[in-house]
Amino acid sequence: MDLRVVALMAVVLLAFFSGIVAASRPGGELYIRPKPRKTLWLPWRPRHSSDPQQVHISLSGENHIRVSWMTYDGSSLPIVDYGIAPGVYSSSSSFGETTSYSYLLYDSGKIHHVVIGPLKPDTVYYYRCGGRGREFHFKTPPARFPITFAVVGDLGQTGWTATTLDHIGQSEYDVLLLPGDLSYADYMQHLWDSFGELVEPYASSRPWMVTEGNHEKESILLFKSGFQAYNARWRMPYEESGSPSNLFYSFELSGVHVVMLGSYTDYDVSSDQYAWLKADLAKVDRVKTPWLLVLLHAPWYNSNYAHQGEGNRMMAAMEQLLYAAGVDLVLAGHVHAYERSERVYNGVLNNCGAVHITVGDGGNREGLAERFCQPKPEWSVYREASFGHGELKIMNQTHALWTWHRNDDDETVKSDEVWINSLASSACFASRMPDLRKILMAP
């Protein structure tokens, strides 16, 4: 039998059993989730093979945007025309790359990534991809505060996903942050395509900055290394931030330094990711970027039974670096519920530690993680198993407003709200700065 057919059969079995694995919790006890909504099936829309599809944008260095899209013929041009008036393209760029990949019996289309800019802040740009087809538009982030981030993890492509995206689309956000688990394709590559189509109205109009979750891995022992589809489709600015891998990187905008970490690539003290993180945090200038955020997939502070303790090893390796750098917020996914902590470090309350927030509640097909551990840990402030999304509005150098919006059926309800003061403006940060810097600067 053809090796690719054997591998495909193995993948089908893996995908079938992955739901069972995801529905069990430590100790082997069956974890019962509430009813998820059905996976969406997008209507087939016939298009010319050169027409751009699955268009999305991301930040790519200061004042630049990377435009990504797919076409299904070999002759389409990797070029983006753009300007500040509809239909008037005063600039164009072909700076970028075109790639593709094969995964078992699936062959992707041509995946184009083109960087445009420099662009003006807080400005609407109109653009088209490949010199033809539909016109899109996006707004660039502001140069300075206030800036608003939409934050959602474990998105998937179900009826709940559509509701969450609708709520996000109604908000006034500048950049979307996604801490892993995007499409839930789980080896079925055409589901990456349908996910790209589903999110295109949102991801083509605001920068989407993502990091990977376990559902992006899609590795097959001795046959496929991990993250092939994710890396080809969701190209992030890793080279721009000195990272050797698309699986971890950082970016800066509007007074905020954002670090995107990888929960499923090496993170111990001898790893590339650890060395890069330490160097990246040491370079952060808190005068230029008073706010410091970190995103990762598997939460370090989680009082839900689901995925309990899965972030512990990464936390043991890296939490001290984040503490030394004065990270304000750590945003995670993976657990299909919402949870917000007090400022915490090393398992106990600490005014100089980070606030940890889990928002793995975007709407995936696996449903919610309803059961929380009792008693509630001292560091846990608010926890609830509902679908929804978060918004972080950073008002100025010192104050930010975090809100969590529950999907109450198809309505959005602001259910958690807290003002957060930046650590850079705090007394604890200023007094401990020399000692903290020693940790980051040590060889």
Ligand SMILES: [Fe+2]
């Ligand atoms: Fe996950």
